[in-house]
Amino acid sequence: MHYFDWTATTNISESALRVYNDISLNYYGNPSSIHPLGLKARQRLDEERSHIASLLGVKAGNLYFTSGGTESDAIVLSSLLNYQSPGTVITTAIEHSAVLEFKNILTKAGWNFRALKCPGGYLSPEALKEALTPDVRMVCIMSVNNVTGTVLDLKSLVKVVRDFEKQNGRSIHVHTDAVQALGKIPFDPVKLDVDSFAGSSHKFFGPRGVGLLYNRNRSLLSLSRGGGQEKGMRPGTENLPAICAMGQALEDVISSRDKDYETVLSYRKMIEEASLKAGYSLLSPSSESGLDFSPYIINISVKPLPSEVFLRIMADKGFCLSAGSACSTNSRGKAESVLEAMQIRSQDRMSSIRVSICAKNTAEEVELLCRALIETSGEY
Numbered sequence: 416m417h418y419f420d421w422t423a424t425t426n427i428s429e430s431a432l433r434v435y436n437d438i439s440l441n442y443y444g445n446p447s448s449i450h451p452l453g454l455k456a457r458q459r460l461d462e463e464r465s466h467i468a469s470l471l472g473v474k475a476g477n478l479y480f481t482s483g484g485t486e487s488d489a490i491v492l493s494s495l496l497n498y499q500s501p502g503t504v505i506t507t508a509i510e511h512s513a514v515l516e517f518k519n520i521l522t523k524a525g526w527n528f529r530a531l532k533c534p535g536g537y538l539s540p541e542a543l544k545e546a547l548t549p550d551v552r553m554v555c556i557m558s559v560n561n562v563t564g565t566v567l568d569l570k571s572l573v574k575v576v577r578d579f580e581k582q583n584g585r586s587i588h589v590h591t592d593a594v595q596a597l598g599k600i601p602f603d604p605v606k607l608d609v610d611s612f613a614g615s616s617h618k619f620f621g622p623r624g625v626g627l628l629y630n631r632n633r634s635l636l637s638l639s640r641g642g643g644q645e646k647g648m649r650p651g652t653e654n655l656p657a658i659c660a661m662g663q664a665l666e667d668v669i670s671s672r673d674k675d676y677e678t679v680l681s682y683r684k685m686i687e688e689a690s691l692k693a694g695y696s697l698l699s700p701s702s703e704s705g706l707d708f709s710p711y712i713i714n715i716s717v718k719p720l721p722s723e724v725f726l727r728i729m730a731d732k733g734f735c736l737s738a739g740s741a742c743s744t745n746s747r748g749k750a751e752s753v754l755e756a757m758q759i760r761s762q763d764r765m766s767s768i769r770v771s772i773c774a775k776n777t778a779e780e781v782e783l784l785c786r787a788l789i790e791t792s793g794e795y
Contacts, residue, residue, distance in 0.1 A: 417780050418735045422561055422595065422712055422771035428620040428664055435622060435660035446653050447644060460655055467662045470669055471597075472605055473629055479648045480658050483626035484594040485513040487613030488555075490628055490649065491590045492517045493638045495553060501525035502550035505543070507567075508756030509533045509560050511592055513613075536565030536700070536757045540575045547579045553588045558602065558612070559595035562753045562769060563699040564712030566600065573608045588632055594618055598668030599676070599711055604629055611635070616657065621664035625657035675774035680710040682772045682781045689785030690715050693792035698759055698767055711772055714754075718766035720795055722750075725768055728794075732787050737769045 427435070438459070444452030446460045461475075468475040481487045492514065495504060501524060506514055508530040518528045531538055531546055538556065554576050559566050569591060576587050593612040596602045598619035604612055611630040617623040630648070641650025668675070684702050690713075691697070698714040700706040717725045722738040729736050738750055754764040770784070 416733050416735055417776075417783060419770050419772060419776070419784060420735045420737050421773040421775075422618075422769065423737055424617050424623070425620045425773070427617075427622050427660070428667060430667055431621050431660040431664040434663040435656045438656040438659045442655055446655060447642060456655055460653055460658065463655075463659050463662045467627065467665060470662070470665055471629070472603055474631075477629055477631045479628045479630065479645045480653055481626045481628050481645075481649050482624055482654075483617070484511075484592060484613045484615035486649070487615075487626055487628035488513040488590075488592055489517075490637050490639070491588070491611050491613070491630070491635065492521070492553075492555070494635045495521060495526060496524055496638060497636045498552065501527075502552040503527040503529060503548055504553045504555065505529045505531065505546055505551055506555040507531050507533050507538050507557065509536060509562070509565075509753045510555065510557050511561055511594070514555050514557070514592060530756075532756050532758070533565075533567075534758045535706075536560055536563050537706070538567055538572060540568070540571045543572055544575045544579070547576070549583050549585065551579075551587055553590065555590045555592070557592040557595075559593075559600065559709045559712075560753070561595050561712070562750050563714045563757065564595075564709040565700060565757075566596075566707040566709055568707065569607050569609065577608060588635065595709065595712070598665060598672060600672075600709055616661035616664060619664055619668045621661040622657045625654055625661050627661070671774070676710065678774045679772050682776060682778070683710040683713055685781050685785055686713055686715075686770055686772070686788070689788050693789045695788070695792065696763060698754060698757075698763060713770050713772070715768055715770065716763035716766045717768055717792075718762050721765055722768055725766070725791070728791055729768075729787060732791075734784055734787060737771070738767065 442456045442459050444456040446457040464478055465475045468478050504526055521528050556567055556572055573589050576589055580587055588610045590611045591609050593602055594615045597614045610632045613628055615626040637648045639650050644650050644653055687701055696716040698716055700708040726736055751764040
C-alpha cells in the first residue's frame with residue numbers, strides 16, 4: 416500500500432523508537448518517587464522538558480506533557496469553566512473537532528461560543544476585530560487547517576487581539592492548535608505572542624498517546640485533579656519513554672524541516688497538475704495562488720463521485736487517502752462542515768478527498784498516485 420494519510424498519523428521513526436526502548440529499560444522509576452530510581456527518572460524528565468523547550472524556543476517552565484493535541488486543547492478550553500461569570504470565546508468554524516466539540520459544553524455553562532466563518536480557509540484581521548467584544552475571555556485560532564492545509568495569519572490576528580486588550584483593559588487568552596504546524600512549517604510561539612498551543616507527537620514520527628501543551632498564562636487553571644504532576648496542569652504519572660521519544664522525533668523533523676518542505680512542495684505540485692488534468696477541482700490553495708498554505712495537505716474535489724466511493728476505488732488500487740480528520744467517527748461529515756465554513760460549494764464538499772504528503776514518500780510513489788488519479792477520472 417502507498418500511504419498518503421500522514422496528516423492523520425505517522426509511523427514512529429527508528430531513532431524515536433530507540434529512545435523509547437532505552438528509556439523504558441533504564442528509567443523505569445516513577446518520576447514522583449523519592450528513591451534513587453525515581454530521582455533518576457525525574458532528572459531525565461526535567462532534561463527532556465528543557466530539550467523540547469529549547470527546540471521550540473520557549474521556557475521549560477511553560478511546557479507541560481499531555482496525552483496529545485486533543486487533551487492539550489481540552490485543558491485550555493475546559494479552564495473556562497472555572498470562571499464564575501461566563502463571557503465569550505471566539506474561534507473559527509474550521510477548527511479541529513477537539514476545539515469545536517466544546518461548543519455544547521461551554522454554552523450549557525452560559526458561555527457565548529462564536530465560531531467565525533473563514534472564506535477560502537482564512538480569517539481576516541478585520542473579521543476578528545469586528546467580532547471582539549468586551550466580554551471575550553479567549554480566542555482560539557488554529558495554525559494550519561487539517562482539512563485543506565491553509566495557514567492562518569496568526570501574527571496579524573494575535574495583534575488584533577492584543578490591540579483590543581489595551582483598549583478594553585482586560586486580558587484575553589489566545590490559544591492555537593499547532594498540531595499540523597510543528598516540525599512542518601516555521602512556528603515561533605514567542606514571536607506569535609500566543610498564550611498557549613497544543614502539539615501531538617504522532618503527527619511528527621513520535622509515539623502515539625503523548626503530546627505537549629505550552630502555556631504561559633499563570634491564571635489558567637486545569638479542571639483535572641490528581642497527584643499534582645505537571646504542576647497540576649495534567650496530573651497522572653508521566654509517560655517518560657514516550658516523552659523522550661517525542662523529543663527525539665521533534666529534533667529530527669526540525670533539523671530536516673526546510674529540506675523536507677521543498678521535497679513535499681515538489682510532490683504537491685505534481686499532484687496538483689495531475690488533479691487538474693483529470694478534471695478535478697482544487698479545494699486547497701494552489702501552489703501558484705500566492706496564499707499561505709502547507710504543502711503537506713491538499714484537498715481535491717473528485718465530483719461527481721462521492722468521497723467514500725472514490726476512496727474505496729483508490730484503496731483497491733493500493734492508495735491510502737482520507738476524506739477528512741481521522742479523529743472523528745464521521746470524518747467526511749467533519750470535513751464537509753469545515754469546507755462549508757470555507758464557503759465551498761455543496762457538490763464539491765460531498766466529493767472532497769484529502770491527500771497528505773510526506774518527505775518519506777518517494778517520487779515514484781507520487782507518480783503512481785498521479786497516474787491513478789487520472790486513470791480513475793476516465794473510468795467514471
